[in-house]
Amino acid sequence: MYLQRVKNESVWQSLKILFMGSLLIFLINIYFGFDNSLTAGEIERWQVLIHLHGGSIGWITLSAIGIMIWLVSGDRNVDTNYERRVRTLVWAAVLIFAGYVPSFGLAFSRPSGFLVALLPIFGSGAVIVLWVSAIFAFSQFKHQPVVTSVHFLAAGALLTAAIGATVGMLLGLERVIGQFLPLPAGDRVGAHAGMMDTYLFLVASGVVEWATRKEATRWSWAGLLQALFWMVGAALVPIAFFLNMVEQILPIFMLMLLVGLLFFLIRFAWRALANFSLSPGTKSWTFFGTLWLIIYMGLFLYGISLFMSGGGFEDVSWFAAVFAHSGFVGMMTNLIMGVIASRAQDGREVLPWGESASFWLINLGMLTFFVLKISSDIRLGAIVMGLGVLLGVFTMFRRLQAS
Numbered sequence: 001m002y003l004q005r006v007k008n009e010s011v012w013q014s015l016k017i018l019f020m021g022s023l024l025i026f027l028i029n030i031y032f033g034f035d036n037s038l039t040a041g042e043i044e045r046w047q048v049l050i051h052l053h054g055g056s057i058g059w060i061t062l063s064a065i066g067i068m069i070w071l072v073s074g075d076r077n078v079d080t081n082y083e084r085r086v087r088t089l090v091w092a093a094v095l096i097f098a099g100y101v102p103s104f105g106l107a108f109s110r111p112s113g114f115l116v117a118l119l120p121i122f123g124s125g126a127v128i129v130l131w132v133s134a135i136f137a138f139s140q141f142k143h144q145p146v147v148t149s150v151h152f153l154a155a156g157a158l159l160t161a162a163i164g165a166t167v168g169m170l171l172g173l174e175r176v177i178g179q180f181l182p183l184p185a186g187d188r189v190g191a192h193a194g195m196m197d198t199y200l201f202l203v204a205s206g207v208v209e210w211a212t213r214k215e216a217t218r219w220s221w222a223g224l225l226q227a228l229f230w231m232v233g234a235a236l237v238p239i240a241f242f243l244n245m246v247e248q249i250l251p252i253f254m255l256m257l258l259v260g261l262l263f264f265l266i267r268f269a270w271r272a273l274a275n276f277s278l279s280p281g282t283k284s285w286t287f288f289g290t291l292w293l294i295i296y297m298g299l300f301l302y303g304i305s306l307f308m309s310g311g312g313f314e315d316v317s318w319f320a321a322v323f324a325h326s327g328f329v330g331m332m333t334n335l336i337m338g339v340i341a342s343r344a345q346d347g348r349e350v351l352p353w354g355e356s357a358s359f360w361l362i363n364l365g366m367l368t369f370f371v372l373k374i375s376s377d378i379r380l381g382a383i384v385m386g387l388g389v390l391l392g393v394f395t396m397f398r399r400l401q402a403s
């Protein structure tokens with residue numbers, strides 16, 4: 001495992017602040033997750049959106065920035081200027097993302113009035129943070145002792161997220177000044193959502209490779225192609241929507257997703273799966289994250305083919321919930337917990353049982369959630385998963401404090 005301590009103390013502390021921030025913002029998602037579980041009938045849109053973005057922006061994207069900073073800083077000797085830039089980026093990301101998440105709840109629960117403007121205001125801040133992070137990541141390549149495939153995946157992920165988030169921010173702006181984007185009337189959000197759903201593969205497979213490799217090795221063509229297939233594939237989504245060529249372009253997108261997956265399966269997924277360990281630690285989180293990545297990809301391809309066949313999702317009312325949680329909780333939450341477990345190593349004496357109890361509760365809880373949802377359209381199983389996530393957040397937060 002070459003996911004090791006960052007040499008520079010100040011950067012190491014900045015990462016602690018970033019991960020504590022992302023665990024705290026995740027609480028917004030978890031709170032509304034419990035509320036969703038106990039809600040009968042349709043959940044209001046504002047509630048779905050604050051729940052979704054608490055997880056996808058506050059928890060996952062903020063952590064993806066932390067993963068990149070960790071990776072490009074690594075074993076290097078860096079100067080005070082670098083330390084300051086990292087600290088500024090971390091604080092800006094934490095504060096802006098913490099403001100952006102509640103904006104979804106406020107703007108969508110009160111569709112008129114000044115609160116709607118919060119979306120493009122915080123959205124622009126978030127977009128700037130993501131572009132700065134992506135540029136920072138690529139600009140650090142020349143200082144790396146070894147540029148690995150993980151660097152391409154992590155930096156490529158942030159570039160993809162920056163483009164996708166720009167489209168999202170423009171959709172938020174439309175709510176204030178009216179529609180101006182040339183998007184098809186039916187599904188305008190797809191141009192943003194499809195790209196953001198795909199960027200997760202880059203972060204996730206980067207973490208799996210990072211946690212599975214024994215040491216940093218120079219990038220390979222296979223690794224680069226894996227990153228490129230998923231990056232270009234993700235960029236095809238908004239292009240398809242803007243050119244109104246969804247039917248022509250989405251099959252190419254699906255093919256690119258599959259080819260990227262094939263590279264990942266052959267290169268690292270099998271190693272991560274063979275590495276399963278019952279003891280708490282990054283290995284077991286990575287095992288579960290890899291398993292869910294494959295399931296999420298299967299659901300993704302199934303969802304796109306349903307969308308393209310025009311059949312709609314009426315017969316599979318469970319699909320959105322199972323798809324979202326396989327990717328965001330199954331794949332991403334397992335993997336990010338693994339990364340934070342590594343950052344919080346020095347505090348591992350705190351709640352020694354908390355980590356394994358959390359990963360079993362999360363993963364068995366997800367199964368319970370999905371079985372009940374698919375068989376009887378009941379949401380209550382999500383409570384077990386939610387308790388696992390909450391325990392994981394609490395354990396990691398306390399360990400980070402102690403580390």
Ligand code: HEM
Pocket residue numbers: 029030032033034036037038043048051052053054055056059320321324325328329333373378379382383385386387389
């Ligand atoms: C990264 C974390 C998470 C993300 C991004 C996320 C995302 C989503 C999304 C997009 C939906 C709407 C699905 C739809 O359109 O029907 C949803 C619904 C829901 N979420 Fe989450 N979620 C996360 C974590 C959680 C957690 C931790 C819990 C439990 C505490 C939870 C419980 C639920 C429930 C019960 C629903 C309603 C499902 C249904 O429609 O039956 N989620 N979530």
